[in-house]
Amino acid sequence: MSKPIVAIVGRPNVGKSTLFNTLAGERISIVKDTPGVTRDRIYAEVSWLDKNFTMIDTGGIEPESKDIILSQMREQAQIAIDTADVIMFIVDVRQGLQDADSKVADMLRRSKKPVVLVVNKVDDFNKMMADVYEFYNLGIGDPHPVSASGKLGLGDMLDEVISHFPEGAGEEEEDDRPKIAVIGKPNVGKSSLINKLSNEDRSIVSNIAGTTRDSIDTNVRYNKKDYLFVDTAGIRRKSKVKEDIERYSIIRAVAAVEKADVVVIMIDATEGVTEQDAKIAGIAHDRGKGIIIAVNKWDAIEKDNKTMKKHTEEIRDVLSFMPYAEILFISVKSGQRLNKLFELIDVVMENNAMRVQTGVLNEIVTEAVAMQQPPTDKGKRLKIFYVTQVAVKPPTFVIFVNDRNLMHFSYTRYLENRIRDTFGFQGTALKFIIRERKEGK
CATH class of the missing domain: 3.40.50.300 (P-loop containing nucleotide triphosphate hydrolases)
Structure with missing residues (x-):
């Protein structure tokens, strides 16, 4: 869509x-x-x-x-x-x-x-x-x-x-292959990953930032299942200006994320996670897509038994707005853990489109409210009447309350965590809409 x-x-x-x-x-x-x-x-x-x-x-x-x-x-x-x-x-x-x-x-x-x-x-x-x-x-x-x-x-x-919009733009497409966008800073190995998975040099890979040529979506077959990797048009750049290259990589990311169900954010293990990574990841988070963080060039890192933990903490810290994102350490060059990528894509797709029954949802919320009282303001306490899921991709919930202003961000986050504890929802953002309802209705 x-x-x-x-x-x-x-x-x-x-x-x-x-x-x-x-x-x-x-x-x-x-x-x-x-x-x-x-x-x-x-x-x-x-x-x-x-x-x-x-x-x-x-x-x-x-x-x-x-x-x-x-x-x-x-x-x-x-x-x-x-x-x-x-x-x-x-x-x-x-x-x-x-x-x-x-x-x-x-x-x-x-x-x-x-x-x-x-x-x-x-x-x-x-x-x-x-x-x-x-x-x-x-x-x-x-x-x-x-x-x-x-x-x-x-x-x-x-x-x-x-x-001028194409007929049916923005409507559900017939093509039910999972659509995956690979985004990240220039030179992190996005094209190499797609080439490796499809075993053919579709994109011309070279070491100049921003040299991927025309947009070609690549179909990859794994375990008898088709996956479509959406590419965004190559921007033919010769710019040496850092801001320019950054801006273009963000524009490309927006275009790719728009077409995808699942977004793979690639990070260079040798550079660590950067502000630019956070900006690009923010686009996928904003759009409520399924998200996998793939840390590439893992073979090039000196390791001891704490390396993975240290890297994970660093990523969680910089990308703190998406604690739900799945993290996978890979090496495109050696092929390490690339098969795991497809398993994760399947899991994340499923979670991004998961529906939860209203009855079960309300039981969990009632229990959560009993465990931690909702906030009060000037003696008035927040009441939660009812919760229901209204959409998928991303899973979207409406919470009916007595007063929207009493619903603090931190309490919404608390309820989100309880819902995640029960249903998992790994790899996908959840969206909450707060609606007011007068007492007794």
Whole structure:
């Protein structure tokens, strides 16, 4: 059930971040008047009418000169072409049609991907339409006038965006093979793992960060069962800039996670677990996917009887937000424990789609409440009326209470741990929705 991906491309200062934040419904990236300050949130969930999609901001450009702006925009456009289902190309009515816009439009047109041309900063639709029409010259279809800051014209623009989604996007697919995404920092051995499992060099593996070429999903047969390893389009990068490579590896991870049931997060045993690993892992956790942490290059580590324990503690510490994730120490090179990977994928898939009977669930919660009283606030105590599971992938529970404000995060975590004690749910996040119900209903 993969959500469509919509990528935003455009020159500096045309209002990409403002539009991104307006659509994402919260100010999640820092918008300043200096170009290229959009940091952190690269992707967001957006819903329009009955469609949900993932929006990706392909990046800020630090303009040193017109040439650099153009080459960076080409890179962004390439990423958008590689990873997105629909591309939003943002231009600025006040700056008018620029040379760089035309060159990028040529690239987008050749890609045959659907492009929605968005003309931003149109504060007055009556007076400025003549300036908007100038952008017909780009040859990529009708310009859609909007004002991101004034929230004008966004509905028509979103109607156009979702009209390009593939039929049935976001609906259950017929293909019932488990879909596995392998994500992680550059050079951690993602392509080598898939090559090793499929015994053929599908991806060209080399030691330059970010050199995996086009997206090819790989079918791997193990124990008479098919597994589909989803690849994300290779981003053809020559950038030496660390931030750039990081940003692109995150964009690729978002695209891969979106398509997968189970996510294998690869960590380099020789480097240990890093902040960048935590960022990439956070994407899979946010999406409620089944998660396996594969620690690669385990053969290259000097070991004694405490090594594995020490590494496990370190991983649990940095990735403390996903204590449920399964950890597996592997070596792609020697093939160590790769067969165990398939066993874990099966277990995690099963847990991610597990349903628990309401009766049993409520017994456990009642018992948990008896063992540890719910919190009180100003003499008012939290009451839990009823719990029921409403969805799978990830398993999602609704808890009906007398007052939502009394339901502290720590108490939800306590109930989650009790539910996990009983049913396991290894390798999958659980989601809890707290709803209020008046007494006696």
